[in-house]
Amino acid sequence: MKRTVAGLVILLLVLLLPLAVQNEFYQRIGALVLLAAISASAWNLIGGYAGQVSVGHAVYFGMGAYSALLVYTRLGWPPIAGAPLGVAVSLLLAALIGTPTFRLRGHYFSMATIAAAELIRILVSNWELLGAAVGLMGPAMPRSVADLSFTTPLPYYYLFAGVLAVLLGLTWWMQRSRMGYWLRAINGGDRAARSLGVPVLRYKLYALLLSAGFTALAGTLYAVMIGFADPESVLGILVSVKMLIMAALGGAGTLFGPLLGAAILVPLEEATNAIFGGSGTGITYVIYGAIILLIARFQPEGLLALPARLRAWRGRRRARAADAARPLPSATAAPDAENA
Amino acid sequence: MPEPLLEALGIVQAFGNFRAVDGADLTVHPGEIVGLIGPNGAGKSTFFNALAGDRIPTAGSIRFEGRDVTRATPEEHCRLGIARSFQVPVTFEDMTVAENVLVGAFLRHPHRDAAAAKVRELLEFTGLAPLAEAPARSLGTPGRKRLEICRALATEPRLLLLDEALAGLTPTEIRSAIELVRRIHSRGITLIIVEHIMEVILTLAHRAVVFNQGRVIAAGAPRQVVDDPKVIEAYLGRSLQRKRPR
DSSP, rough: OOOHHHHHHHHHHHHHHHOOOHHHHHHHHHHHHHHHHHHHHHHHHHIIIIIOSSOTTTHHHHHHHHHHHHHHHHHHHHHHGGHHHHHHHHHHHHHHHHHHTTTTTTTHHHHHHHHHHHHHEEEEOOOGGGGTTOEOOOOOOOOGGGGGGOOSSHHHHHHHHHHHHHHHHHEEEEEEEHHHHHHHHHHHHHHHHTTTTTOHHHHHHHHHHHHHHHHHHHHHHHHHHEEEEHHHHHHHHHHHHHHHHHHHHHOOTTTHHHHHHHHHHHHHHHHHHHHHHGGHHHHHHHHHHHHHHHHHHOOOTTGGGGGHHHHHHHHHHHHHHHHHHSSSSSOOOOOOOOOO | OOOOOOOEEEEEEEETEEEEEEEEEEEEEEOEEEEEEEEETTHHHHHHHHHHHHSSSEEEEETTTEEEOOOHHHHHHHHEEEEEEOOOOOOOOOSHHHHHHHHHTTTTTTSHHHHHHHHHHHHHHHGGGTTTTTTTGOOOHHHHHHHHHHHHHHHHOOOEEETTTTTOOHHHHHHHHHHHHHEEEEEEHHEEOOOHHHHHHHHHHHHEEEETEEEEEEEEEEHHHHHOOOHHHHHOOSHHHHHSSS
């Protein structure tokens, strides 16, 4: 119940915020936050709930982006019409990449996904059809409203908010269903999950397909808004790492964690770009590195888990204080009897 | 004699040149409680893991309710009605006790409400109800072992394999665990238990099967088995008198 209310409050906030902020610069950042939240939330399905930390999601994002610009350059269609193609290619690639790599565990799985993504990036960098290293451009001038090329950020903002709402709605439903629990069980341990009848490989694949589909859609939306894609900007490893960090920062495996992570990191990135200009692109990597270190060391569950952790900490402290107030220190800790 | 529930024949589990299990047979009939005992390293747990589908045996065959399950995966074993606990409990640490059990209940009840009803019933049955909302990681060893049993029961097995489910418990905890196993048995579930603690085997098992060096060296009523000279020798070694040169 409390969660439903929190969800509604966030929804209202997302819908009304750009109307309160009339500045186009901030509205654009808002749109970028939502876009990043779509891909981070999509990553969260496999990386967060199922705990399979993919560092190769740029593949699906890139397929979505390239498909949009490909149908424009080759067929003259509006870029958004490339979405089904991007999703279809991503599902195919997800099945191809997922089937062998899901047999690997932990870091080995992550490394295999990096390898697969780099392979695709290098292939695309040398493929003339996709513009090779130069990349592809979208329509310079909007030809019709179908091109979704707007001069103000607001239409993008609401478009992205709509897609994000669908994705989060689906995630919410999944989280409560058998699939959600089974994915979390897989995250908790393959061996135990299998002993309870969870078809582990099949469910990992379901989660990856769902995740890859929405990541591709995010890629298409990116290409529609930015109007440009090259191997580095949509297939580079930083694209994958960003999804991962946003989800982990907010809380991997939670409904709103990726959105929170995006709401923190995107403005941060825009700010460093604004302050340091083009020479500051290296700073982004430094900041991401620092964030990874801090999350891994101090708060692996992400920021959303922070209140619960603080409550637990305060509870423990109160219990300790109560213990100390007792007249005699009683040895209640019974040693584990090993009298077998 | 009724049709056996489980029939394992000539099971061999080799790791390189070492045969951890070397041609072991086991037949279990419906309604039995069978205890697997033997000294450390006798191959009990390896044999047990072959029964649960965790590792495909190098040779031999396993039939469950007349169906060949030798090469079936652990999840297929569970689906067919063989559930298990682990020697070192592997609970889902980030979930509550009730959610852990829910994962198991979803196997037969895809719908949340039906699964949740099953969970409530089993938490009552195993005495975990007061801890339902506690995170699994807050449990100690006895709680974890109990949770694993509860979670396995949620998959509605006909055969339950318990791997040292009572090891590391205090005498009081052991008594309550024995009581739980009895109540599980009275639900019509057949059990195979691996146990170090002789008292448990003597009070619970209808039949004891003794492993030594990968082979079954004795089987029968627990009282008789523990008096078998071969069994005593496996546990304690040969008597000093006979070792002395004549």
